[in-house]
Amino acid sequence: MSLNVGWRVSVSLTGVVLKWLAVPLCFPLLIAVYYGEAVVPFLVTIAVSIAVGTGLDTIEYEDRLGPREAFLMVALAWFSVALVGAIPFVLAGAGSIAHPLNALFESMSGVTTTGATVITDFGNHSRSILMWRQVIQWLGGLGILVFATAILSQIGVGGAQLMESETQTRDINKLSPRIAQTARLLGELYIGLTVALIAILYGLHLTGLAPGMDLYNAVAHPLTTIATAGFSPEPDSIAAFSPIVQWTIVPFMIVGATNFVLIYFALQGDRRRLLDSEEFRFYIALLALLGVVTAVLLFLDESYAGSVESTIRHSVFNTVSIMTTTGYANADFDLWEAGAKHVLFVAMFIGGMAGSTTCSIKTLRWLVVIKGFRRDLFTSIHPEAIRPIRLSGEVIDEDTIRDIYAFALVNVLLFAAATVFVVVDGARAGLVLSEFDAMGAAAATFLNIGPAFGIAGPFGTYEAFPSTTKAVMILLMWVGRIEVIPVLVLFTKAFWTS
Amino acid sequence: MSLNVGWRVSVSLTGVVLKWLAVPLCFPLLIAVYYGEAVVPFLVTIAVSIAVGTGLDTIEYEDRLGPREAFLMVALAWFSVALVGAIPFVLAGAGSIAHPLNALFESMSGVTTTGATVITDFGNHSRSILMWRQVIQWLGGLGILVFATAILSQIGVGGAQLMESETQTRDINKLSPRIAQTARLLGELYIGLTVALIAILYGLHLTGLAPGMDLYNAVAHPLTTIATAGFSPEPDSIAAFSPIVQWTIVPFMIVGATNFVLIYFALQGDRRRLLDSEEFRFYIALLALLGVVTAVLLFLDESYAGSVESTIRHSVFNTVSIMTTTGYANADFDLWEAGAKHVLFVAMFIGGMAGSTTCSIKTLRWLVVIKGFRRDLFTSIHPEAIRPIRLSGEVIDEDTIRDIYAFALVNVLLFAAATVFVVVDGARAGLVLSEFDAMGAAAATFLNIGPAFGIAGPFGTYEAFPSTTKAVMILLMWVGRIEVIPVLVLFTKAFWTS
Ligand SMILES: [K+]
Ligand SMILES: [K+]
Numbered sequence: 001m002s003l004n005v006g007w008r009v010s011v012s013l014t015g016v017v018l019k020w021l022a023v024p025l026c027f028p029l030l031i032a033v034y035y036g037e038a039v040v041p042f043l044v045t046i047a048v049s050i051a052v053g054t055g056l057d058t059i060e061y062e063d064r065l066g067p068r069e070a071f072l073m074v075a076l077a078w079f080s081v082a083l084v085g086a087i088p089f090v091l092a093g094a095g096s097i098a099h100p101l102n103a104l105f106e107s108m109s110g111v112t113t114t115g116a117t118v119i120t121d122f123g124n125h126s127r128s129i130l131m132w133r134q135v136i137q138w139l140g141g142l143g144i145l146v147f148a149t150a151i152l153s154q155i156g157v158g159g160a161q162l163m164e165s166e167t168q169t170r171d172i173n174k175l176s177p178r179i180a181q182t183a184r185l186l187g188e189l190y191i192g193l194t195v196a197l198i199a200i201l202y203g204l205h206l207t208g209l210a211p212g213m214d215l216y217n218a219v220a221h222p223l224t225t226i227a228t229a230g231f232s233p234e235p236d237s238i239a240a241f242s243p244i245v246q247w248t249i250v251p252f253m254i255v256g257a258t259n260f261v262l263i264y265f266a267l268q269g270d271r272r273r274l275l276d277s278e279e280f281r282f283y284i285a286l287l288a289l290l291g292v293v294t295a296v297l298l299f300l301d302e303s304y305a306g307s308v309e310s311t312i313r314h315s316v317f318n319t320v321s322i323m324t325t326t327g328y329a330n331a332d333f334d335l336w337e338a339g340a341k342h343v344l345f346v347a348m349f350i351g352g353m354a355g356s357t358t359c360s361i362k363t364l365r366w367l368v369v370i371k372g373f374r375r376d377l378f379t380s381i382h383p384e385a386i387r388p389i390r391l392s393g394e395v396i397d398e399d400t401i402r403d404i405y406a407f408a409l410v411n412v413l414l415f416a417a418a419t420v421f422v423v424v425d426g427a428r429a430g431l432v433l434s435e436f437d438a439m440g441a442a443a444a445t446f447l448n449i450g451p452a453f454g455i456a457g458p459f460g461t462y463e464a465f466p467s468t469t470k471a472v473m474i475l476l477m478w479v480g481r482i483e484v485i486p487v488l489v490l491f492t493k494a495f496w497t498s
Numbered sequence: 499m500s501l502n503v504g505w506r507v508s509v510s511l512t513g514v515v516l517k518w519l520a521v522p523l524c525f526p527l528l529i530a531v532y533y534g535e536a537v538v539p540f541l542v543t544i545a546v547s548i549a550v551g552t553g554l555d556t557i558e559y560e561d562r563l564g565p566r567e568a569f570l571m572v573a574l575a576w577f578s579v580a581l582v583g584a585i586p587f588v589l590a591g592a593g594s595i596a597h598p599l600n601a602l603f604e605s606m607s608g609v610t611t612t613g614a615t616v617i618t619d620f621g622n623h624s625r626s627i628l629m630w631r632q633v634i635q636w637l638g639g640l641g642i643l644v645f646a647t648a649i650l651s652q653i654g655v656g657g658a659q660l661m662e663s664e665t666q667t668r669d670i671n672k673l674s675p676r677i678a679q680t681a682r683l684l685g686e687l688y689i690g691l692t693v694a695l696i697a698i699l700y701g702l703h704l705t706g707l708a709p710g711m712d713l714y715n716a717v718a719h720p721l722t723t724i725a726t727a728g729f730s731p732e733p734d735s736i737a738a739f740s741p742i743v744q745w746t747i748v749p750f751m752i753v754g755a756t757n758f759v760l761i762y763f764a765l766q767g768d769r770r771r772l773l774d775s776e777e778f779r780f781y782i783a784l785l786a787l788l789g790v791v792t793a794v795l796l797f798l799d800e801s802y803a804g805s806v807e808s809t810i811r812h813s814v815f816n817t818v819s820i821m822t823t824t825g826y827a828n829a830d831f832d833l834w835e836a837g838a839k840h841v842l843f844v845a846m847f848i849g850g851m852a853g854s855t856t857c858s859i860k861t862l863r864w865l866v867v868i869k870g871f872r873r874d875l876f877t878s879i880h881p882e883a884i885r886p887i888r889l890s891g892e893v894i895d896e897d898t899i900r901d902i903y904a905f906a907l908v909n910v911l912l913f914a915a916a917t918v919f920v921v922v923d924g925a926r927a928g929l930v931l932s933e934f935d936a937m938g939a940a941a942a943t944f945l946n947i948g949p950a951f952g953i954a955g956p957f958g959t960y961e962a963f964p965s966t967t968k969a970v971m972i973l974l975m976w977v978g979r980i981e982v983i984p985v986l987v988l989f990t991k992a993f994w995t996s
Contacts, residue, residue: 068879338925342918369907376904377987381566382996398900405903406874409867412910420840427836436933489875498880 004497006063010073013065015056017077021049021084024135028088031216032128041091042128049084068495071486074147078482081143082108082474085136088129095124096463101470105462108474110136112481113144113357115230115327115450118463118470122235127216130233134223141227141357142190144481145260146183186260189267190226190357197222197252201245210245217241225249228256228357230327230450236459237451238330243313246330250320254287257324257352278392283353283363290319290347297340304336315340318458323347325359327450329458341436341453348443349412359448359481361411368396368404410484411447418442418476422469429466441465446476502995504561508571511563513554515575519547519582522633526586529714530626539589540626547582566993569984572645576980579641580606580972583634586627593622594961599968603960606972608634610979611642611855613728613825613948616961616968620733625714628731632721639725639855640688642979643758644681684758687765688724688855695720695750699743708743715739723747726754726855728825728948734957735949736828741811744828748818752785755822755850776890781851781861788817788845795838802834813838816956821845823857825948827956839934839951846941847910857946857979859909866894866902908982909945916940916974920967927964939963944974 029042063069086107089097097106102118109116110133117133119125202218204210213221217233224231234240238249255263262274274280295315298304306314314331321328322344333344351360371389379385388395423438433441437454441462444452451458455465462470479487489495527540561567584605587595595604600616607614608631617623700716702708711719715731722729732738736747753761760772772778793813796802804812812829819826820842831842849858869887877883886893921936931939935952939960942950949956953963960968977985987993 067881071879339922342922346914346918373904373908374990376901377983377990378992378996380983380987381569381993383565398896402896402900402903403874405900405907406871409903409907409910410871412907416844420844424837424840434932434934435937439933485875485878489878492872492875494876495879498876 005072005495006061006066006069007072008059008061009063009065010069010076011056012059012061013073014076014080015053015059017053018049018080018084019053019057021053021081021139022046024139025049025088025132027135028128028132031131032126035127037126037128038092041088042132044091045084045087048087052080052084068489071489071495074482074486075478075490077143077147078111078140078478081136081139082111082478085111085132088132092126092129094126094129096120096461097125101467102463105470105474106133107136108477109445109450110229110231111140111143112448112477113137113140113224113227113229113325113359114445114448114477114481115224116445116452116456116462116473116477117231117450118461120461120463122233127233131216131220133231134220134233137227137229137231138194138223140481141229141256142187144357145186145190185264189260189264193226193252193255193263194222197225197249200248204244204248210242212241213245221249222252225252225326225328226256226357228253228324228326228352228359230321232328238317238328239332239459243309246313246317249328250317253320253324253326253328254284254352256326257356257358258283259353259355261355262353276392279353279364279367282367286350286363287320287323290323290343291316294319294340294343297337297343301337301340318344319347322449323350324352325447325449327444329451332457332459334453334457334460345436345440345443345453348440348447348449349415351447361408361447364391365404365408367391368401369408372401372405407484410488414476414479414484415439415443415446418446418472421472422465425466425469425472429468431464431466441473442476445473446480448477448480503570503993504559504564504567505570506557506559507561507563508567508574509554510557510559511571512574512578513551513557515551516547516578516582517551517555519551519579519637520544522637523547523586523630525633526626526630529629530624533625535624535626536590539586540630542589543582543585546585550578550582566987569987569993572980572984573976573988575645576609576638576641576976579634579637580609580976583609583630586630590624590627592624592627594618594959595623599965600961603968603972604631605634606975607943607948608727608729609638609641610946610975611635611638611722611725611727611823611857612943612946612975612979613722614943614950614954614960614971614975615729615948616959617733618959618961620731625731629714629718631729632718632731635725635727635729636692636721638979639727639754640685642855643684643688683762687758687762691724691750691753691761692720695723695747698746702742702746708740710739711743719747720750723750723824723826724754724855726751726822726824726850726857728819730826736815736826737830737957741807744811744815747826748815751818751822751824751826752782752850754824755854755856756781757851757853759853760851774890777851777862777865780865784848784861785818785821788821788841789814792817792838792841795835795841799835799838816842817845820947821848822850823945823947825942827949830955830957832951832955832958843934843938843941843951846938846945846947847913849945859906859945862889863902863906865889866899867906870899870903905982908986912974912977912982913937913941913944916944916970919970920963923964923967923970927966929962929964939971940974943971944978946975946978 025042025046029039032039032042082104086103089103089106090100092098096118097103105118198218201210201213201221202215205213205218220233232238238246258280262277262280266274295312298311298315317330318333333341349361350366351362352358354362354364368389368391375387375389378387389401419439419442422442423433423435426433426438434454437456440452441456444450444456456462523540523544527537530537530540580602584601587601587604588598590596594616595601603616696716699708699711699719700713703711703716718731730736736744756778760775760778764772793810796809796813815828816831831839847859848864849860850856852860852862866887866889873885873887876885887899917937917940920940921931921933924931924936932952935954938950939954942948942954954960
C-alpha cells in the first residue's frame, strides 16, 4: 500500500507552526521574570518547540498543499500545539493540571478556544501559568481565523465545512489578491480589536470603575474575549468584576463572533455590507431573542433574586457568552430554573457567524438549513418547481446545501454519541451524572463552548470526570474546533491511498 | 385570498374513511355483547362515524388528488379517526381515559400505532374497551401500509418522506398495475400475517404452553404486533405470558417492520429479493448488534439478576420491540443500568424498514445517510470526483439524498424541541422529570414507540403528565406518524394559496 498523501508538506508546515510557538511563549516567560515566578517551564517549552519545530521543518517536500495535505496539517497543527502547550502546566507541577492528562485537557481546551478547565484551585497557580492559558486561547482564535478561513479556503476545498470561507474569499480577494496579505489583514484586525479592549478595560480601571481589572487582568481577558474562548485567571470568571466591565465585554464577545471580513469593511466605512448581510441580521436577532427569553424566564422565577439591572445583565451576558461560544459567566447559571438553562443549552448549538473565531454550528449554516427546509416544504407541494436558495442575494449551490444539512446532522449525531459515552463512562466510574449535565458537558467540549452545567458548571471544573471521559473530551474539542471533516476524513482508507 | 387547494376531495375522502370505520367498530361491539358489557359506547360511535362520514362524503368535488390534497387528506384522516376513536373511551366512563383529553391521547396513540397509554388501572376497563384499543392500532398499521406506502406514492410526491415508496412502487407495479390492487395485495398480506400469529398463539395456548393466552389475548396481541403498535390489554404487557410466547412474538415484530413488498415476493418464492436487499441486511445487522450489546451490558451488570436464558430473552425482546417501534415489553427496562437504557433510547431513532408498518426514521434513511456521509468524506478530498450513491445497485437521486438528510435533521430538531417542552412544562406544573425521562417520553411519542423511561416506563403510564404536555404529545404522535412533512406543510401559506 503506497501512501498517496503529501504528508511531508503537512508535517513540515506543522513544524513551522511549532517553531513560531516559541515567540508567544516569551510572553508568560516575561511575566514569570517580572513576578519572580518559575521560568524553567517556559524555557524548556521554548526549547522543545524550537527543536521539534525546526526538526520537522527540515523535512523536504515537493508536494502541493492540496485538500488532503491541508486537512492533515490543520489536524496535526492543532494537536501538536496542544501537546507542546501542555508542557508548562506539567513542569510547573502545581495543582490538578500538573497531571499530564489534565495538562493536555487544559491545553487542548485552550488552543481550541473551548475554555473548559480542569483547574480546581486557581490560587495554586502562578500568574505566568494562568497567563499562558490566556495566550494559548488567543493563538487558537488567531489560528482559526487565519488557517481555516483564509488559507484553507484558497485551496479550493468544497463543501459545507468551508462554505463560509468561499463567500468570504470572494470578497476579500477584491481586497487583496494574495493569500498572505489576506491572512495578514484578518490578523491585524484581530490584534487591533484585542488591543482596543485592553485599552478600554485598563482605562476603566484607571478611572476607578473597574477595581479588580488591573493591567494583568486587563490584558488577560481581551485575549480570550476576541477569541470567543472564555478562559479567565479568576475562578469566578467575569463575575469577579464590576457591572460596567461585564457590560463592556458583551459587545466585544459579539464582535468576536461576527464575520471579520464584514467588520473590516465596516471599519473602512462600508457599513452597508454588514447591515445588509442576512446572516448578520439573523445572528443579532437570535442574540436578542435568547437574551429576552432568558430575562423573562428569570423575572418570572420567584426563586431567582436579583435587581432589574442585574437580572437583565445576567441574562444578556450569559446568553451572549454561550451563543458566541465564548464561555465566560457573570452568574452561576447552573442554579437557574429549567427553562433558562435550556435556553443556554440550545444556544450552545447555534454559535456565531462564519468567518469569525466562533465555534459550534454557526448562524450561516442554520440560516441555510431554515431556508432549505422552507424551500423543501414548498417543493413537496410543487414538485416541478425549481427554487434556488439565496443568501444576501446570491444563489447557494445545491451541493453546498446538502453538505450543510450533512454537517448539522453529523454534529448532532456525534454530540449524541458523546453524551452517551459521558453518561455511561461516568456511571462505570461511579460518577452519577444527570443526562442533562452529561449533554451539557458533551456539547460544551465538542462545540467548544467551555462551561456547562452541574460539576462542569460555570464556576465548576471538569477535573472530576473519569480519565477516560477526559481523554475523549480532548478528542471532542479537537474534532469540533477544526469542524469535524478534516479529522473524520483521516480515518478513511481513501484519504491515504486513493 | 382564494384557496388553491382541492380541500373538497380531501374532506370527502376523509368522510369515506370515517364511514368505513363503522365496520371495525362492530368487533368490540360483538365482544361487548358476548361478555354482557356496555354496548352503548360502540353503538353511538358507529352512528357518529356513519353520520359524519356520510355527511362529509356527500361533498362534491372535481379536484384531482394532487400532492396537497393527499397531504391534507392523510392529516385529516388520522386526526378524525383519532377523534371518533376516542368516543367509546369517554362514553364507557371508566378510569382515566373517560376524560376527553386522555381519551384522545389513547385514541391518537392507537391510530398512530404509538402504544403510549394513559390507563392507570387496567382492571377498571371492560374487555370490549380494551379490545377497541387493539383494533384501532391494527387499523392504524393498515392505514400506513395502504395510504402512505401504496396510494401516496402513486401521486408522484417526491422527496424523502415517501422515498421508500418510490422503490417499492416500481417493484409492485410490475406485480399489479392498478393502485387498488396494489393496496389490496399489501392489505391481504397484513391480514394473513395477523391471522397466522393468532393461530400460532392460540395453538400454544391449546397445547398448554401459553397459559394466559386465551382466545381473547391470542386475538388482541397479533393485532398490535404486525402493526408494530404495542398496546396490550395486560398491564404487564408481554411479561404476562410464558417465555415461549415472548420468543414467538419476536420474529413477528421483525416481520411487521420489514418491507411488505419484499415479504410478498419472498412468500411467492422469490427470496433473493429480500436477502439481496441492502436495507434488509442493514436492518437485521442492527437488530443483532443492539441485542448483543444489550445482553453483554446486562450480563456485566452485577445488580441485574437473571438466568442466561431470561437475560438473553429480555435483551432480544426489548431491543427488537423498541427498534421495530412496537413498544411491547417483557421486562421493566426502566430499571436497567444506564448503558442498556441508552441502547434502547438510541434504538428508538432507528426504526424498521421503509414500506412496513414501522415508525421513526427508518433503516432505509439511515443507510442513505451513512452512505452519503462516506461519499461526502471522499469528495472532500477529491472535490472533482462524482460518486453517485447506490442502494441495492440502483442510483439514488441527489435531491432525494438531500431530502433524507433534511428529514433526519428535522426529526432530531423537533425531538429536541419536544424534549425542552416536556421538561419545562413539567417543571411548571410541579412534575420533576429527569432530562433522560423527558427525552424518552418525547421520543416515544414523536417517533411512535410507546413506552419510554421513568413514569412513562414500560409498565407505567403517561397519565401523570400535565394536560398541556399530553396535548402536545397528541400532536407529536400525529405529526410523527404521517412523517412530519404532510403536517408541517399545512402551516405554510404557500400550501393554501400558491
Ligand atoms: K469557548
Ligand atoms: K409503537
